[in-house]
Amino acid sequence: MTITSERLPVLVRAARRRAPLRVLLDRQSVFSWLMMALPLAFLAAFVGYPFFYGILLSLQDRPIGHSGTFVGLKNFVTDLHDAIFWQVAINTFVYTGVATLLKMVGGLGLALAMNQHFRMKNLVRALLLLPFIVPTVLSTVAWLWMLDPAFSVVNRLLVALGWPKPGPSWLGDPMLAMASIIIINTWRGLPFYGITLLAGLQTVPPELYDAAAIDGAGGWQRFRFITLPLLRPIILIVTLFSVIFTFADFQLVYVLTHGGPQNATHLFATYAFDIAMGAGQLGLGASVALAMLPTLALLIVALTIYMRRD
Amino acid sequence: MTEPAAGHPTSRRGFLKLGAAGTAAALSRPLPVGAAGKTITILHESSFIKPFDEYVVNTLGPAYEKETGIKINYEVTSVGSLPTRISTIAETGSGADITENGLLQVTQFGDKYLDVSDIAEDIGKAQGGWYDAGREAALVEGKWKAIPFSNIGQLMNWRTDWFAEVGVKKFPETWEELYEVGKKLKAKDHPFGFELGHGFGDNHGWLYPLLWSYGGAEVAPDGKIVVIDSDETARAVDFSRKFFKDTMLDDVLGWTDVSNNKAWMAEQISCTNNAESILWFAKREFPEIGKVTGQAMNPAGPKGRFHLLDSISHSIFSFSPVREEARLFMRWLMEPKQLGGWYAIAESYYQPLLHGYDNAPMWSVEPRNLPYRDALANAHLPGWPAPANRQLAESVAKYVVVDMFAKACAGASTKEVIKNAEAQLKGIYRAA
Numbered sequence: 001m002t003i004t005s006e007r008l009p010v011l012v013r014a015a016r017r018r019a020p021l022r023v024l025l026d027r028q029s030v031f032s033w034l035m036m037a038l039p040l041a042f043l044a045a046f047v048g049y050p051f052f053y054g055i056l057l058s059l060q061d062r063p064i065g066h067s068g069t070f071v072g073l074k075n076f077v078t079d080l081h082d083a084i085f086w087q088v089a090i091n092t093f094v095y096t097g098v099a100t101l102l103k104m105v106g107g108l109g110l111a112l113a114m115n116q117h118f119r120m121k122n123l124v125r126a127l128l129l130l131p132f133i134v135p136t137v138l139s140t141v142a143w144l145w146m147l148d149p150a151f152s153v154v155n156r157l158l159v160a161l162g163w164p165k166p167g168p169s170w171l172g173d174p175m176l177a178m179a180s181i182i183i184i185n186t187w188r189g190l191p192f193y194g195i196t197l198l199a200g201l202q203t204v205p206p207e208l209y210d211a212a213a214i215d216g217a218g219g220w221q222r223f224r225f226i227t228l229p230l231l232r233p234i235i236l237i238v239t240l241f242s243v244i245f246t247f248a249d250f251q252l253v254y255v256l257t258h259g260g261p262q263n264a265t266h267l268f269a270t271y272a273f274d275i276a277m278g279a280g281q282l283g284l285g286a287s288v289a290l291a292m293l294p295t296l297a298l299l300i301v302a303l304t305i306y307m308r309r310d
Numbered sequence: 311m312t313e314p315a316a317g318h319p320t321s322r323r324g325f326l327k328l329g330a331a332g333t334a335a336a337l338s339r340p341l342p343v344g345a346a347g348k349t350i351t352i353l354h355e356s357s358f359i360k361p362f363d364e365y366v367v368n369t370l371g372p373a374y375e376k377e378t379g380i381k382i383n384y385e386v387t388s389v390g391s392l393p394t395r396i397s398t399i400a401e402t403g404s405g406a407d408i409t410e411n412g413l414l415q416v417t418q419f420g421d422k423y424l425d426v427s428d429i430a431e432d433i434g435k436a437q438g439g440w441y442d443a444g445r446e447a448a449l450v451e452g453k454w455k456a457i458p459f460s461n462i463g464q465l466m467n468w469r470t471d472w473f474a475e476v477g478v479k480k481f482p483e484t485w486e487e488l489y490e491v492g493k494k495l496k497a498k499d500h501p502f503g504f505e506l507g508h509g510f511g512d513n514h515g516w517l518y519p520l521l522w523s524y525g526g527a528e529v530a531p532d533g534k535i536v537v538i539d540s541d542e543t544a545r546a547v548d549f550s551r552k553f554f555k556d557t558m559l560d561d562v563l564g565w566t567d568v569s570n571n572k573a574w575m576a577e578q579i580s581c582t583n584n585a586e587s588i589l590w591f592a593k594r595e596f597p598e599i600g601k602v603t604g605q606a607m608n609p610a611g612p613k614g615r616f617h618l619l620d621s622i623s624h625s626i627f628s629f630s631p632v633r634e635e636a637r638l639f640m641r642w643l644m645e646p647k648q649l650g651g652w653y654a655i656a657e658s659y660y661q662p663l664l665h666g667y668d669n670a671p672m673w674s675v676e677p678r679n680l681p682y683r684d685a686l687a688n689a690h691l692p693g694w695p696a697p698a699n700r701q702l703a704e705s706v707a708k709y710v711v712v713d714m715f716a717k718a719c720a721g722a723s724t725k726e727v728i729k730n731a732e733a734q735l736k737g738i739y740r741a742a
């Protein structure tokens with residue numbers, strides 16, 4: 001008796017195990033995980049692994065080509081005592097802050113202008129994307145020539161207008177060099193803002209404007225009370241992306257100034273690269289790069305909370 | 311990454327080649343058994359002188375293969391990417407078998423390289439002895455971790471026609487004399503242009519020699535005590551400030567390595583410090599400028615005349631499966647017949663570090679290059695007299711010396727910039 005009664009559940013379990021794959025796939029939870037598996041594996045391999053490896057590196061004294069030794073937070077302490085590190089931090093915040101603001105205001109203006117009806121609208125919209133499409137290194141080299149005092153279009157113009165020769169030294173003066181990289185970054189990032197906000201503008205129902213016009217709202221009021229509130233989620237998303245890209249910018253500075261003059265344009269990414277690859281100290285370099293993390297993480301969390309609240 | 315050696319003896323193709331080459335290879339010295347049919351990969355940075363790379367691919371490689379049956383794979387990497395490529399190979403333990411080194415890589419990767427002291431000493435004995443600079447470039451803690459190949463020196467480039475306009479026919483002997491000439495030339499709208507920004511070669515190329523010629527140094531010869539805060543350094547910094555202010559373009563503060571070449575070809579500057587490429591390029595593309603481009607040794611300071619050693623050398627990775635074959639190849643490559651031909655093809659762009667070539671015909675092709683040979687006598691690696699090590703690499707990557715001078719030129723006080731540099735160096739040397 002006892003023997004047979006024990007056999008029964010075993011059989012049932014075996015039968016269950018043999019349930020056809022089709023049934024399994026029909027279950028939503030299984031199917032959705034299956035679909036997610038590939039992207040997740042991709043993320044784990046190309047985002048997760050480098051990220052955690054970076055953290056591991058930052059906790060090591062790890063000369064290039066040698067095995068590392070664990071040193072705890074020593075690299076971060078070294079960073080905190082490094083005058084250039086602090087200058088780099090300030091540079092990065094100024095660069096990101098000003099460039100993002102300029103891109104936001106300029107991009108909004110651009111989107112509003114592009115939302116009007118005029119001839120060859122589509123062509124102009126396509127052309128606007130050019131700075132964003134051209135590879136950064138390429139367009140930066142073009143800027144390098146434009147800002148070179150010997151050949152500079154800008155300086156020739158200024159000198160023609162009466163500026164004393166040879167005109168301002170765009171990349172030789174610390175303030176001007178920072179201004180230059182901000183302007184170039186803005187030039188490059190503006191289309192991204194413009195086109196995304198334009199897409200947002202086009203989703204605003206025209207009836208709202210009609211209704212507002214009937215109520216006697218002027219142009220500014222329509223912008224202030226209809227356009228802006230409806231665009232806000234998109235502005236937030238674009239800003240989030242833009243801040244992340246700008247904060248971690250590398251190519252522009254690397255090509256244009258290599259962090260000079262006197263570290264005035266060094267950003268976290270370029271400084272981390274110099275330390276990791278130039279000085280051959282992967283651990284210390286990783287710690288500089290990771291110094292970006294808390295700020296970016298805070299920003300992302302803050303923006304996410306803000307958007308959820310709405 | 312390199313292809314895995316196609317001619318590995320266990321592969322069918324490799325085996326066939328081994329059989330074919332077996333009779334042809336009348337070996338002048340014993341190769342390891344089964345060496346023929348293997349491939350040795352050499353990593354090299356793309357040369358500014360095109361025939362230089364072609365000489366290996368078309369002449370040296372085939373000649374060696376004919377002699378030994380070993381194939382030479384010459385892998386060229388783009389300018390500036392060599393350190394990154396070597397790191398990758400050192401990190402992964404696979405890739406090339408022999409690599410070219412720039413000036414700091416020998417110490418950085420020294421323990422991944424074979425000790426080639428026997429080869430280097432034999433070459434030195436056979437070919438007139440090494441320059442001290444050769445030893446400085448390749449010795450790590452008393453062992454040759456590389457076989458020096460050459461220097462790619464930095465010299466003063468000067469516009470002979472404009473200097474003549476202010477009555478100067480021969481390049482000034484001292485920094486102070488050069489300064490006086492520069493003042494006159496700037497007044498005539500022919501300023502000087504010496505890089506003070508974040509490039510790599512042309513800033514270090516004159517700033518280290520300037521510091522040394524006034525008797526300054528970053529660190530004591532023991533490689534431990536920071537000695538930058540000295541009266542000698544202060545005098546060098548004071549000189550650089552007035553030199554910048556009274557002779558140069560403001561823009562030099564933001565220059566990178568290409569800037570002075572551009573300014574030279576645009577006839578914007580009358581004097582700079584650069585490698586031989588500036589004359590080479592001017593002769594080819596702007597012959598009129600080429601005619602009036604002079605080259606001279608760096609001026610002397612109170613403590614003598616110095617130059618920057620920007621050496622290149624060859625090392626064998628210790629994990630290479632064909633390291634023994636690579637040793638023999640390096641011996642062969644450094645024989646006068648091969649080496650002399652390779653030097654000659656690049657005229658004197660690569661300056662040999664062996665005294666045996668002091669009077670080689672390559673020097674008579676362009677007599678204006680002779681100062682490159684003479685500059686070898688007092689050429690040193692950055693950071694000299696301290697040994698080049700990881701702390702030095704960090705100081706260079708952080709532009710400690712360059713920015714010390716640059717900040718002074720931009721207006722900061724001598725005391726302040728030296729204190730900053732000292733604090734930075736102490737941080738770097740303490741962290742070790």
